[in-house]
Amino acid sequence: KAGVTQTPRYLIKTRGQQVTLSCSPISGHRSVSWYQQTPGQGLQFLFEYFSETQRNKGNFPGRFSGRQFSNSRSEMNVSTLELGDSALYLCASSHRGAGGYEQYFGPGTRLTVT
């Protein structure tokens, strides 16, 4: 099976702009989660989508939003970019199952805000 793919891999934006990142989960996986990783804050959970519905949300401002399509592909959007939004954005997918199960992470999108 192909792994989780994220596009683009690298992105440079200017303060005040908005950005959309894309994630394609592993085939058959219906859950997609997004994480932000920065040197200062580490890996932080943004939100999770399952069957096109946001199921969980981390402690991020409303500038961060996302959605999931019927094919489970997901996008996240950051509006009014700030310098502090510079980070590695990671997407992870998993399939629903009983008990514990693992999430598979993509390679990430490196966003630089100038």
Added chain:
Amino acid sequence: DAKTTQPPSMDCAEGRAANLPCNHSTISGNEYVYWYRQIHSQGPQYIIHGLKNNETNEMASLIITEDRKSSTLILPHATLRDTAVYYCIVRGPESTGNQFYFGTGTSLTVIP
């Protein structure tokens, strides 16, 4: 929020077993212990997970204490490619949501 405590760094000689400890004293009965690793700026890689019993797969072994308040990840024969940050994560079953709360992890350096 992270519910685990790990040493910030460890060294291990190549070819020797690497034993990475994790404390999770507030773990609940239905929470699992997961281990992931991240090699410099790549996406985290799943290693292993367990609930109560010890687990082993092709990558590692997971030893969970009887009271479940701590666990140890064992890489039986460490190689240079095992140099990475290792995260121990505690999370509930799927019904409670898929979010992982990562702590600061342990930076493992395998020395030639």
